[in-house]
Amino acid sequence: MQNADTTKTKIGIIGGSGLGDRLAGSQNVEQVYVDTPFGPPSGPLLATTWHGVDVVFLSRHGEGHTLPPSAVPYRANIYALKAVGVTRIIASGAVGSLREEIEPTHLVICDQVIDKTHKRASTFFDKGVATHVEWAEPFCPTLRQSLIAASSDDKTLHDRGTYVVMEGPQFSTRAESHMHRSWGGDLIGMTCCPEAKLAREAEMCYALVAMATDYDCWRESGPAVDKHTLLNEIIGHLNNAADSAFALIEQTVKTLAGEDAPDCHCQSALELAIWSNKSKVSLTLVKKLAPIIGRYFR
Template sequence: MSINIAIIGGTGVYDPNILTDITEEKVDTPYGSIKVKVGSYQGKRVAFMARHGENHSVAPHLINYRANIWGLHLLGVKNIFATAAVGSINTDMKPKDFVFIDQFLDFTKNRPQTFVEQGVIHLDMTTPYCPRLRQVLIDAAEKMGLPYHQTGTYVCMEGPRFETPAEIRMLRQLGGDVVGMTSVPEVVLAREAEMCYATIVMVTNFAAGISLNSLSHQEVVGVMNENVQNFRGLVMEAITAVDEQADCGCQHLPESPSAVK
């Protein structure tokens, strides 16, 4: 059975045990090897990847994004649901709210952003996150009665430090809604590889200068743990509902790196 769906688990979402008949697959890529758990859910084969490693041992700026996305591509994955914890810049987006982001602002500095190493390819990113998969997530959140926002702009920072209040004021003026450290270049690489990609983000805290407290990773993980059942339930509902064989414009780009064909 082909593997058409992948879950990329971010902070707090490390457990692949929503799946059954789990095996571990090692995939060699030109950028290094990856390991993923492959199992079944509702008759569908699903790959599960822990973005930060199984023990959260890899910092956001050190993740091998190219190996991760290339490896999923080699497995045949066409639909990626990625999860992430974020801080809120927009006070309407409160802790434990889900946001189905549709745009990003990129403030990363030192990450390989592309598979393109020869020739010139200019990738269209007008719609960076797959509208089809985002609608699946919106419908799932509505069905489950979860607090959610249909759209939002994700600001991706280099990390691993948190932002200053001055940076958050700037990002708010630029139109950012939530801030994190992982969506870029993941979403860009998925688009280059002609894969449908959507991110499920959950707000864990208000960002620096908005929050009354100092920020800590422990606070982020704590809120994720409090809401992990809703997070898992949302992912499971999305896997159930998605048409894994559906055709989509994300999978047919006029320009895409020939290396990933």
């Protein structure tokens, strides 16, 4: 695997198949197959130049949406993006809204996370090296601001929101949904973690465009709405939100054209985070994690 040039911004976009189809339909894309020490990523990386910016798209749930949230190879995905030189990640994902004012089809540029997942490998540093990154601010503030500034519609875009990440695949009970609201959660979804945590460990900026598709079950929809109508409604909301998210990401990418790699804390997250005596960390491990920690072991 080549060592990547990290002096220029290269943007990774992680999304559902809707976004990938839109990007692939508008661009000549090159499929790049990357293998990693954590196995293959969810699918090939789609590389292109979009408005003068090097962009790599990855479909989180794989071709045909066959990977449920608990089975997404998050470590392989983030490792692969890092290995090809991605410096910033804009992710998107469908969520349920826990707040009346976040209406279905609205977008949220999340600023906080409550991680309830418990079945997923959530670190690159599970053995051989003790590493503790800062996580108080889980999303890149600079990239969040770029997304917020690129929006032309402040009625349907929310500039903050707390994302509760649940394991799934079942949705919440009504009691859980009310509990998430009482915790201060604004959105409920299944994929933001460990993705955002791993991006921080890999020293990449990461921001999330959450697409609200429904009100979760805390808000009762009333007896008149049948299941099929409700499902069609949710699919319609998702399509509308994906159109808006695509437009927002495109506008953001345009504003980032020509920028150097950003100078924010995400880009040096490991600087004070490696607590092990480096002389005791095995060379094999350093080699395995070279795109992520190599520069601290030279």
